[in-house]
């Protein structure tokens with residue numbers, strides 16, 4: 219399908235096509251398409267841009283990854299489909315292995331995802347032949363590697379489920395989540411919940427890694443000043459502010475007239 223560049227929701231449609239393509243290739247689970255729809259709805263509500271609280275969390279995430287002795291980046295089907303290169307670049311920047319960890323696990327998908335990651339520049343990819351189990355977790359997501367999430371001190375878990383986040387936190391790890399849903403169990407349980415879209419979050423974290431690497435005092439200050447509860451509360455306030463803004467714009471302009479230029483809604487922040 220060719221999506222016209224002039225379409226007001228061009229990027230969103232291209233992202234959907236990427237996911238459907240990756241589903242046909244066997245990389246994305248069918249459930250991954252549903253999960254994406256959920257994320258998309260939250261991104262719409264949040265204005266499809268990185269909020270100030272998300273940026274603060276991304277900086278804290280970068281500081282944790284830089285300080286880690288054994289950082290690990292966990293990748294599932296959706297992440298491989300949408301952000302394999304971003305994940306590979308971040309892994310390279312912090313010297314972390316990438317562990318393929320799937321909720322809907324099949325060995326075929328693990329191998330396909332590992333290959334996608336290697337083709338995208340990842341050099342250290344774990345996934346098949348796991349040799350450890352995350353305790354207290356019934357799903358296949360418990361299957362891990364001693365050199366992966368199981369043995370890590372800091373784990374980055376984009377698009378994670380609440381159960382594994384809780385299990386990793388119980389193991390005493392610093393868990394950095396990327397999840398657009400600020401109300402999810404993952405966001406509420408992670409040590410550093412990043413409420414932002416996957417690709418924006420990975421790129422911002424990588425940029426902060428590069429900035430903070432040469433500035434250990436700022437990295438230490440970032441870790442000291444980050445407060446999860448305050449940061450999550452700021453995300454909720456941001457969401458509230460977005461809705462108030464939309465409400466007052468709607469009240470000011472009255473009901474939208476029929477046949478109105480679609481681009482005008484995007485200009486009003488209602489893409």
Ligand code: PTJ
Nearest residue numbers: 249250253256257294295320321322377397398399415416
């Ligand atoms: O590849 P598998 O088998 O490991 O399966 C992966 C999915 C994503 C299907 C699995 O992990 C799953 O079911 O996840 P959940 O429980 O639906 O959680 C996904 C969360 O990620 C939801 O809270 C979504 O709002 C959020 N999300 C979806 N897309 C994005 C996102 N957050 C950030 N960026 C996105 N692009």
